[in-house]
Amino acid sequence: MTRGHFLDGDWVPGTGALTVTDPSTGEPAGAVAAGDAAVVDRAVAAARAAFPGWAARPLDTRIALVRAIREGIARERDALARVLTAEMGAPITFARQAQVGVALADLDALIAAAEAGEPETQVSRSRVVAEPAGVVAAITPWNFPLHQIVLKLGAALLAGCTVVLKPSEVAPLNAVALADLLAGAGLPAGVVNVVFGTGPDVGEPLVAHPDVDLVSFTGSRAVGGRIGALAGAAIKRVSLELGGKSAAVMLPDTDLTTAAPQLVGACFANTGQTCAALTRLLVPAGTEDDWLDAVAGALAPWAPADPRLESTLLGPLASHPQRDRVRGHIQAALADGARLVLGGPETPAGLGSGAYLAPTVFTGVDPAMRLFREEVFGPVLAVTAYRTEDEAAALANDSDYGLSGGVWSADPERALAFARRIRTGTVGLNGAGLDVGAPFGGVKQSGVGRECGSHGIAEFQELKTIMGAPALPAR
Incomplete structure (x- = not known):
């Protein structure tokens, strides 16, 4: 069965299909719809319409919904691991412990950061307010697909943004499963939309869309450069996590x-x-x-x-x-x-x-x-x-x-x-590995911006300075 796009809270069939191949056998593992610019327009319109209501929700409510998503992932850990093994070949033990386990740790750290954060601070004689950046285009890779999706979604949702997600066409089936979990967690329609497709057919129209305020991309240096050029032409914020050596x-x-x-x-x-x-x-x-x-x-x-x-x-x-x-x-x-x-x-x-x-x-x-x-x-x-x-x-x-x-x-x-x-x-x-509570990102051609924890949430916020506002009470 070919799964469609997830738009404004509903599954919408596409006009074409992308077959997902099990790399361990070369046999088909599933299929998703093949999107185009028209589907991108619908997804961005849904995210734009949902943005004011989502941004206005109290932080506690947003935290509760992200926690519900985390609990859904934990319940479906074994099933998600099997999907990841089938679509991108991760050994099942690694898929369960690392591919899904790191995604859970991502959300734990993001929730803790949101609970400890200060959305308004006193700086000099002004009040500085952290506000959601708006509609986010999240474009994610195939190597740690679930981890990268929830790292972007979790931070964006906690910041008050709405999202259009384009997962890798190589490994999109985990995003199908996650979208089902989002609906089950009670996420309002339009807050997260998922469009399947290739970079030229979906990724480029999404990055260039005038109603997208911020692009968060993880992937290759070459594609990151293309995204930077498209976003730069529109003076649009980007966060790029690219390659390494x-x-x-x-x-x-x-x-x-x-x-x-x-x-x-x-x-x-x-x-x-x-x-x-x-x-x-x-x-x-x-x-x-x-x-x-x-x-x-x-x-x-x-x-x-x-x-x-x-x-x-x-x-x-x-x-x-x-x-x-x-x-x-x-x-x-x-x-x-x-x-x-x-x-x-x-x-x-x-x-x-x-x-x-x-x-x-x-x-x-x-x-x-x-x-x-x-x-x-x-x-x-x-x-x-x-x-x-x-x-x-x-x-x-x-x-x-x-x-x-x-x-x-x-x-x-x-x-x-x-x-x-x-x-x-x-x-x-001495062998210390990834700390998902601390900022992660690169310098030089490895990208711009940081993910994980409080720094990851800040990537999806804009700072507003209000001069002359009443001083915040001393803590």
Whole structure:
């Protein structure tokens, strides 16, 4: 059955269909309607009409509705995990614990931030009021689809905005399930609308629509640049969370036995399809063989396998075209002279027609090679040696991107001092992972703006300064 668009509280059939493919088998997993500019117009009109009423609702009411959405996701956790496994290949255990689990944590942190926030503050002689930005276009990716959807929806709804969501056409089925939950939670009609379709047919008309006030996008650098250009022509606010080529820096006193499994998880989880994945490993010169042995040992349980098995750590790529793109990066690394240690471009045996690749490790990767510079978005690790800590910092920063990074050391203060030298939006020390209560985003070509927690809500607000207003009472 082909699911239609979710417009003004109702499911509306489309004129075409987009088939969703299970990447583990190559077989159809479902289908959604294929939208166009006319459907975008209807969705934006519904969001615009719903905006005044939603923005005027007391914050407590908005919090209660977002909490109801969170409870619905928690009830349907297993079902949502199965949908994610079917449409983008996430191993079922990872889908349950991370894909859905992080979405729940997102909403917990956003609700806590909204409850603790101050919508009005006294600044100098004026009152400053945080108001909703208006109608939001939320365009989300296929790699962590539910997490990215609820991160944008939750923050926008708590800020008082209404939303038109365009999920990735590669993995839209979780958005269908979520829209059903929104209706069940009692969300008023028109507050959230979901339009399915491709970037040219739906994404571009949505970004350029004159009644859209703000665009929040997560995805590739190329598409982010296009969205920025379209939004800039209309002087429209954008929040862009784009790609990364993040470095894991192992300082000389790092314990290999502890750090190697942490590094493997940070690189290969979600089959390497994570914007903040640590895909460049920087190690002290002369220790490369030790690190390669440690990484190989830590990768032993990561053989690609059926994502429906509870024991699987590495599933297929999210689509066959994505598998082919990653294979092209591997072949380019070989052509550039990087030394292949594990894996390679071949399809692993015994897995049928799924979009699988083995975890792949290269060493001898230098800054002139494409593998050092280009985001692969797959299960590929590049190892580079450094001679001094100054060189390690220079290598870590030698990137057009600046989304994430990691530093390992036996001395936490030493790790912290080095982290301050890395120009990225986030850095994890000694394996520390995502903190959804703290701001997440990048610098350089990794994007603009921040998501998560109070900073995520602020992305969907405008500040109004009221001069001469009565002073707020002292707290």
